[in-house]
Amino acid sequence: MTATPLPGGRLAAEIKAQVAALAEDWRRSGRQAVLAVVVATADESTLWYVRSLVAAADKTGIDCRLVDLGATATEPEIARHLDDLSADPQVHGILLQTPLPPGIAAARLVERIVPSKDVDGANPSSLGRLLVGQQAFAPATARAVVELLDYHQIPLAGRHMAVVGRSAVVGKPLLHLLLHRDATVTICHSASKPLARFTRPADIVAVAVGRPGLITADHIAPDTVVVDVGTNVAEDGRLVGDVDPDTVAPVAAGLTPVPGGVGSVTTALLLLHTLDAARASFARDAVAIS
Amino acid sequence: MTATPLPGGRLAAEIKAQVAALAEDWRRSGRQAVLAVVVATADESTLWYVRSLVAAADKTGIDCRLVDLGATATEPEIARHLDDLSADPQVHGILLQTPLPPGIAAARLVERIVPSKDVDGANPSSLGRLLVGQQAFAPATARAVVELLDYHQIPLAGRHMAVVGRSAVVGKPLLHLLLHRDATVTICHSASKPLARFTRPADIVAVAVGRPGLITADHIAPDTVVVDVGTNVAEDGRLVGDVDPDTVAPVAAGLTPVPGGVGSVTTALLLLHTLDAARASFARDAVAIS
Structure with missing residues (x-):
């Protein structure tokens, strides 16, 4: 068995097309x-x-x-x-x-x-609002993981998800997005040893550490879906993720590519968030004028 | 084997004594x-x-x-x-x-x-600051769990902790406090089924759901330490936790009582946080005057 590829290009294109249509409408007015x-x-x-x-x-x-x-x-x-x-x-x-x-x-x-302009959810206030489930922009990379899984119709509710990496930019906000979606989440990091103890039992593993080759076949079970959030520049200049695709792809059920996976969706979501922020701003202007 | 009781009374008394000593100093001035x-x-x-x-x-x-x-x-x-x-x-x-x-x-x-007066860490801004690791008051109940484990010398770094309950008041802030302490954390909730799948592999299980008898011997392994954050009023008027002590105590390695466990420490920490907030306020006054 070879892992089903879970690319992000088409989803990114769809999001961008949606942004472009509305931006064009606005420009006319x-x-x-x-x-x-x-x-x-x-x-x-x-x-x-x-x-x-x-x-x-x-x-x-x-x-x-x-x-x-x-x-x-x-x-x-x-x-x-x-x-x-x-x-x-x-x-x-x-x-x-x-x-x-x-x-x-x-x-x-x-x-x-x-916060109303914090389209990459970087301000702690945005993250706090995300935690409690109030309206806020999520960090685009964290949201991209969820959108990509949704796009490929991989259910989250009731599934066990391991998130590797506890950054405030990806791991922690992703954890909260997954909790809102009724996934059970295990969050792992450099002190989680052996890492495979926590990733092998999971239905889905998302990795956002920034270390090429961190996740190998040893870390996953045959039915695991693997989301690679890593973007590392290899010695030869190629962009590589945190997953070793050579050993993981033959074993996993699904794998997002790098490049062409989470990263492409992230950029599209940043633009979508900007559009949402502009929409809210225009709505406020309309109220102020009327 | 019977679980070692992990009461909070002495720790609460120590914290309160510390608060009282400083409050008395201040009163004199x-x-x-x-x-x-x-x-x-x-x-x-x-x-x-x-x-x-x-x-x-x-x-x-x-x-x-x-x-x-x-x-x-x-x-x-x-x-x-x-x-x-x-x-x-x-x-x-x-x-x-x-x-x-x-x-x-x-x-x-x-x-x-x-946020500077938010001694129970309720404001999303406080929770966001907690998430990113900036100075903030943690919700007192969440902090009480960590302080009680520290007091009984139960290590957290590198341990696997299951948190049952995803409230913004206990479960989620506790998760972040544990991550800061290098624990690997699995956060479970009503959609985590079967719950025992997630709690049995953990070294420590903390439960904050609000359902009496939720955690039984089936949910834990023989070496598990169990922290009961539940405070429910039973039909007969007694205060009971989320853990069934009759089945869990004979199996677990350690168990916090209800009442007399996390709850007593929570009140003491609220007072300690108030003291810390006052100290910061007095320090600002001193700077403003000088």
Whole structure:
């Protein structure tokens, strides 16, 4: 048996088409959804990703404004830009791209992104609202895992899901999204030993650690569905996940590819969240005017 | 073998003694820590609990102010009181006691408790900060579970912990406290079937559901430590937990009693949190004056 591939390309295209249709409607009536991306790094792979985001936004009719503060930006400088963007009625979504210059923690800065524009769910307030089940933008990567499983009709309610990785960007918010969907969730991390003890009994394993080849055939059972959230640049420049597809694909029931899996859906969801933020903003404007 | 009892009384007394010593020091220099408890119910067992909290605060030298709005209080009325208390420099801790009058959701109201006074970690902002690992008050019951295990020298790092119950008040915040302590956590709920599939493999099982007798000998392995967070009033008026002690105690390695377990520590921690909030407030005053 070979794992059924669970690609994200078509789902991403469908989400983008939905975004593009509404953005086009808005444009005809003079309204424009705007996403601001704050960047403060010279890291080439980050800049490559940001340029691809700008291009994707452009294709869907969302104005993606790159606020490039350079690799020598200071914390007060970044903070001021986030405050300004939070207050700017023309901007609907704000993304603070990591990495930041050495010594500057994203954790403090993301609190300056007003929750209504926090399209990547980075502000602890957004995460707290997600935890209690109130309206909030989920981190796009975490939501992409759930959307991709839904798209491939893999049920979550009553299933046992192991999440490997406890970051505030993926693992923890994913855990809460899965709880809202009635999955039983085990969250594993570097102190979970042996890791296979926790991943083998699970129906679905989602891995978001950032270590190539972490998950091998030993970690999964024959009927496991595996979602690879890792995006690592290998020595030869290829993009690879946290799963070793050579050993896992022959055993697992399903496997999301890297690239072309969760990552492609993530970008599409960032644009969808920006659209949702713009829609809410336009609705508020309409109420204020009437 | 019979489970080692894991009572909370001594730990609660130690915490209260620590609170009392500092409160007494402050009183000599004219400073007083104040906890405000907002109540809007005629429910007898709730009023009984609140009176016991006031008495416990009194004994430790914390001024616990009961703001009793009555069972007919409206949402705007409760909201206004929470706003006033959040702004009042004389008040250091705020607790919104549930249940509230029919149709009034605590979820909306707790957002009005400023995080620096949110001594029971009810505001989603507090929960979000807890999730990302920033300074915040944890819900006292969730913290009580961790403190009680620490007190009885039951290690958490690298252990597998099953949390039964996914409330925003206990289960979910407890999960994050355990993750910060390097436990691997499985969170179970009403859709986790059969429940024993998830609780039997765990080293420690914490139950916070509110259903007497939910956990029996079938749910645990012989070396399991069981923490009973349930507080249910039985038909005969006795306080009982979620664990059936008659079948579990002969099998488990350890078991927290109800009453006299987690609950007693919870009250002590609420007072400790109020003290911590007052300390931070006094420190801010000192900075403002100097």
